[in-house]
Each structure stands twice: as C-alpha cells, then as structure tokens.
Amino acid sequence: MTPSQCRAARALIAWSQDHLATSSKVAKATIANFEAGKRAPYDRTLLDLRQALEAAGVEFIPENGGGAGVRLRKG
Template sequence: MRLHVSPARALVGWSQDQLAAASQVAKTTIANFEAGKRTPYDRTLVDLQAALEPAGVELIPQNGGGAGVRLVKP
C-alpha cells in the first residue's frame, strides 16, 4: 500500500516534526519519503499509518491500486 504522507499531514495540519514525534519515525525519513528520495520499509509505513489514523486520517482505496486519504474527524 502506498501512503500519501504529505496530503495526510495537511489534512490534520501537522508538520513533519509533529508526524515524526507522533510516529517515532525520523523527520529525515519522512522528508525523504515525501520528496520521493526513498521508499520506506513496511514497518515505517505501519508506524506512519498508526500515527495518522487516530488523528482522523482515513486511507481510502483508489482505482489503479493506490491509496488516497480523507479526513474523518474534524
């Protein structure tokens, strides 16, 4: 599953620093992933997802096999 981190962060108004703190993933890892410079390990994606979902981000399937995001809590 591909996780759209930057749009997910934007939905909840989080900076990379805030997501790093919530997910325990290094900010440089998040920045490099968002810039397309690296592909995170599955464990990293799980950690990011686990931080974003309680904040109100829902991952939604899209045609073509990707994943989208939407806000489920205001």
C-alpha cells in the same frame, strides 16, 4: 501509503513533518525523504506512519479506479 498520501494526510490535520515524526517515532529525515520520493521506507516504518495519521483522524482511501487518497474520518 504513497508519498503524496502522506503529504496530503499531514495537510488535512495541519501536522508538520516534526509532529508526524514525534507521533510516529519515525525520524523526520525518513519522512522528508519518503515524501520527496527519495527513499522507500521499510514496511514497519510505513505502518508506524499510517497508524499515527489514522489515530489523528485520517482515513486512507485505496486505489479504486479514481486513485488512492485520504480523507478525514467522519464525526
């Protein structure tokens, strides 16, 4: 997951950094620094963030020639 994917995922589900922090059990400062490109979190931290966002209905789209992205899960 890239910083821009994280920001876009939160926007899709109207989550603040505080909400993501609570849902993922990751510190808000870690999320803010990651999204600002100031820090690369541990793999486990990225997994925690991704799982929280996926549980809320976000799908991560891999790099496939058009760039990595996010979308809402159907249905």
